[in-house]
Amino acid sequence: MPLFQRPRAIIIGGSLGGLFSAVCLRAIGWDVEVFERSPRDLDSRGGGLVLQPDVTDALDFAGLDHGPDFGVPSRDRIFVSRDGSVRRMYMPQVQIAWNGLYLRMREALGPLVHAGETFVSLTQDPAQTSPTGSPRVTACFASGRSAQGDLLIGADGPLSSVRAQLLPTDAPVYAGYVAWRGVVPEINLGAQSRALLDDAFAFQDGQGHQFLTYRIPGEDGSVRPGDRRQNWVWYRPIERGPALEALLQDRTGHRHTHSLPPGALRDAEMHALQRDASNALAPALASLVTATPDPFLQLIQDYEAPRMVFGRVALLGDAAFVARPHTGAGAGKAAGNALSLARALQNVMHDVEDIDGALAGWELAQLPADRRLVRWGIALGRRIMEVEQPA
Numbered sequence: 082m083p084l085f086q087r088p089r090a091i092i093i094g095g096s097l098g099g100l101f102s103a104v105c106l107r108a109i110g111w112d113v114e115v116f117e118r119s120p121r122d123l124d125s126r127g128g129g130l131v132l133q134p135d136v137t138d139a140l141d142f143a144g145l146d147h148g149p150d151f152g153v154p155s156r157d158r159i160f161v162s163r164d165g166s167v168r169r170m171y172m173p174q175v176q177i178a179w180n181g182l183y184l185r186m187r188e189a190l191g192p193l194v195h196a197g198e199t200f201v202s203l204t205q206d207p208a209q210t211s212p213t214g215s216p217r218v219t220a221c222f223a224s225g226r227s228a229q230g231d232l233l234i235g236a237d238g239p240l241s242s243v244r245a246q247l248l249p250t251d252a253p254v255y256a257g258y259v260a261w262r263g264v265v266p267e268i269n270l271g272a273q274s275r276a277l278l279d280d281a282f283a284f285q286d287g288q289g290h291q292f293l294t295y296r297i298p299g300e301d302g303s304v305r306p307g308d309r310r311q312n313w314v315w316y317r318p319i320e321r322g323p324a325l326e327a328l329l330q331d332r333t334g335h336r337h338t339h340s341l342p343p344g345a346l347r348d349a350e351m352h353a354l355q356r357d358a359s360n361a362l363a364p365a366l367a368s369l370v371t372a373t374p375d376p377f378l379q380l381i382q383d384y385e386a387p388r389m390v391f392g393r394v395a396l397l398g399d400a401a402f403v404a405r406p407h408t409g410a411g412a413g414k415a416a417g418n419a420l421s422l423a424r425a426l427q428n429v430m431h432d433v434e435d436i437d438g439a440l441a442g443w444e445l446a447q448l449p450a451d452r453r454l455v456r457w458g459i460a461l462g463r464r465i466m467e468v469e470q471p472a
Contacts, residue, residue, distance in 0.1 A: 087112050088429075088436070089230035091220050093200045094237030096123055097179075097412050098398025100186035101419035102234050103193065104143035109427045113193055114228060116220070118237075120197035123183060128264050129297035129312030130182065132175040133413030139420040145189055150304045152177040153296045159277070161285045165363045167277070174282065176312070178297040182412065199223040200242045203233055205392045218393045231436060233394045234422075236415070239382060240339060241400035247391050253339070253382035253403050256459075258318040258466050259328075260381060260406060261354060263373035267296065267309045270372075274365040278311060285366055291316045291465045292366055313369045314406070315358070316381070318466060328378070341378035351376070381405055381462065385455050390444040393436070397422065402451040405458030407465060414454060418447060 088111050092099045095117025103113040117123075130136075132152050140147050152175040160168040187194060205218045218233045235243025239253050270278070277283065278294060285292040294313035298304050319325050329337045331345035346354075358370035370376070384403035389396050398415035425443040429435040 088232070088426075089113070091218065091228045091230040091233045092116065093220065093233065093235050093243050094241075094398075094400070095119070095187075095194050095196065096236070096238060097183060097186075098236035098238070098400065098415035098419065099234070100183065100190065100194075101139050101416045102236055102397065102422065103190055104145060104186050105139055105419045105423035106426070107190075107193075108143045109423050111426070112230075113190075114230075115190065115194040116198040116200060116222065116228070117194060117196050118199045122187060122196070128179060128262050128314070129295060129310075130177050130179055130412050131295075131409040132177045133410060133416070135413040135417035135420065136177075136182065139416035140185070142420055142423065143186075143189070145185055147185070150298075150302075151175075151181070153298060153304050153309055154280075155282045155295055156280045157282070159281045159283045161277070161283055161363045161366060163285070163287070163361070163363055165365065169281075172282070176282070176295045176297050178300075178302070178310070178312075179412075180300065181298050181302050184302075197224070198226060200237065203243065203246060203394060205394070207392070231393065232426075232440075235394065235396045235400045236398050236419075237400055239384065239399045239403045241396065243394065244386065244396055244400050247394065247396070248386065251384070251386070253384035255321055256381040256383055256405065256462060257320065258316055258381050258462075260379045261315040261317060261370075261376055262379065263313050263370065263376040264297070265311045265313070265369055265372050266299075267311060268307055270311060271365070271368050274311075274368050277365045283366070285363055286465070287361060289318050289467055290361065292362055294366065294369060311369060313366075313373075315362075315370070316466060317357075339380045339382065343375040343377045346376060346378070379406075383455060383459055385452055388444065389447055390440045393440075395422065395440060395443075397447075402455050404451075404454045405462050407461040408454055408458045410454055414451065418451075421447060 090106050090113045092102050092115045095115050099115050103115050107113050154175050158170045158172040201223050202221045219229045221227045235241050282295040292315045296309050297312045299308040332347045355371045358367040382403050386401040389401050397418035425439045429439050
């Protein structure tokens, strides 16, 4: 009996990019396996996302129902001044929760996701063919496990281990500022904040910083008033050097490289953040920061891969291009990459020798669009922050 009855994809990375890849490829008849380094589900990570069409298109393609209550709609964008005055603009959109999107796909894939598997290396041997006739790629993991398939997808984020093997001198470049993030239960909002932020996506722009906030579903996915949460992001500059090094050291003494997860921030840094919020933000917005017990931190970075396809290995999502969150397109980019890859491979189900041609066509279409997105994010960041630090 042949080892592979159908084309098989090995997917490295069990966050959104990897899960989008898995559900979309499975929808066209591929066998898929996802390998994630973390031993636990990632449902506690992230905050809110602006719902992009590519996300719903990918879920629809995969046959995953997102339903009418997938997100929280907002009617207006409001621009808040330090003194609390407000300018309002009609601009409807929908916001979703990172964990709600993640769990939809994670639960659909079930045992096809292998947690606690750290990718170590890959090999390709075009001369060696699988029973389907295609070149084989092998992934090896720290546990001693290995996996073979017709395609390996590196969807393991900005610090991709897959990319590090293919492009060992490449790495994202720090942009000179960070995104502080937090989530507050709606029921914990003060009356002033609740009245201001109801049905609104709010901004406060300042000299070298920007604060934004919007409502997302509750941790259990509920969109009922009172069950929802208020997601906030505050972009602030910090130069590379001792201050940034200290900020990335958590309360146990461990130094992180590109983000600080919820609950890791040291008390001194927490107090400084709350003090700065009270000094710089409108009271209704500052109260969100002071009400957040476990804010987290993300370094803003830029990266463009020169290629996305390396034989039978493909990079997608943040492993290939890191676009600044001002674009609102992080999850949308990963979904769009995965969906377009599945569509490109859809016609080679019974002729796996055409996989190489399908990958080449996919890369040709994706590279220009993703490069434009990265550069648009840089332009937005420069306008917002008026700061740009050298690498």
